[in-house]
Amino acid sequence: MSGCIALLGGSFDPVHNGHVALGRRFVELLGASELRVIPTVPWQKAALVASPQQRADMAQLAFTGLPCRVVIDRQEIERGKATYTVETLRALRAALGPEVSLCFLMGADQLQRLDTWHAWRDLFSLAHLCVAARPGFALDGPDIPPEVANEFTARLCAPQQLCSHPAGRTCVAPDLAVDISSTRIRAALQGGPEANSLIPRVVLDYIEQHHLYKK
Numbered sequence: 001m002s003g004c005i006a007l008l009g010g011s012f013d014p015v016h017n018g019h020v021a022l023g024r025r026f027v028e029l030l031g032a033s034e035l036r037v038i039p040t041v042p043w044q045k046a047a048l049v050a051s052p053q054q055r056a057d058m059a060q061l062a063f064t065g066l067p068c069r070v071v072i073d074r075q076e077i078e079r080g081k082a083t084y085t086v087e088t089l090r091a092l093r094a095a096l097g098p099e100v101s102l103c104f105l106m107g108a109d110q111l112q113r114l115d116t117w118h119a120w121r122d123l124f125s126l127a128h129l130c131v132a133a134r135p136g137f138a139l140d141g142p143d144i145p146p147e148v149a150n151e152f153t154a155r156l157c158a159p160q161q162l163c164s165h166p167a168g169r170t171c172v173a174p175d176l177a178v179d180i181s182s183t184r185i186r187a188a189l190q191g192g193p194e195a196n197s198l199i200p201r202v203v204l205d206y207i208e209q210h211h212l213y214k215k
């Protein structure tokens, strides 16, 4: 089976067990043959702490061991400016062709904000959208903007159906429940050992070696 490509974009400042669980869960559900991790330069967030290179290094460490090929895609950090996902998906389509199945992964927090993304409706012609539950963020109901809910629900399929189509469908992983954020980890790293259980050991070692996130 050729499988599809799961795409996971993020700030990863730092990468944590929630990101790894999100990637792993959808690789399993979709039957993806590749997870392409895309460290971003976010236009909706204040300045990040770690450098683009450090965030890419940490992602490389965190995602080894998944049951598929893992690629750290540096195109967004190499653009050297804040980027839009729609641009990245257009570049991937141009490079990979119209037939390959592309599945863009996100947590429920981003579904709630999807209507703020640049040209968000165009995303559906370029990729599938796959959304995982995240504690504190509903997957449906009044927290999802009505226009997003309409588009998302009309395209909803079982995850295993996505790999046989290039784009345009949606799916959910309602059973993910990892209550971790990079914000909490940055705070924990300043205060004590709590971060130990929230990020992969190899990433914690990297953070210590590079003296990241200290006061």
Ligand SMILES: Nc1ncnc2c1ncn2[C@@H]1O[C@H](COP(=O)(O)OP(=O)(O)OP(=O)(O)O)[C@@H](O)[C@H]1O
Binding pocket: 009, 010, 011, 012, 013, 018, 019, 022, 105, 106, 107, 108, 109, 110, 132, 133, 134, 135, 176, 178, 179, 180, 181, 182, 183, 184
């Ligand atoms: N615990 C989690 N469960 C499910 N999805 C998550 C989780 N943490 C992050 N994600 C998703 O991973 C992607 C990248 O997230 P990001 O790098 O911004 O991490 P974050 O923890 O949300 O960061 P911050 O706290 O700095 O906002 C987003 O689509 C986000 O929804």
Ligand SMILES: O=C(O)c1ccc[n+]([C@@H]2O[C@H](COP(=O)([O-])O)[C@@H](O)[C@H]2O)c1
Binding pocket: 008, 009, 010, 011, 012, 038, 040, 041, 042, 044, 045, 083, 084, 085, 086, 110, 116, 117, 118
């Ligand atoms: O394209 C946009 O306008 C857009 C707005 C907000 C977030 N994103 C993407 O969503 C992913 C997660 O972003 P973040 O800010 O939660 O790290 C990452 O790939 C971002 O590029 C994209």
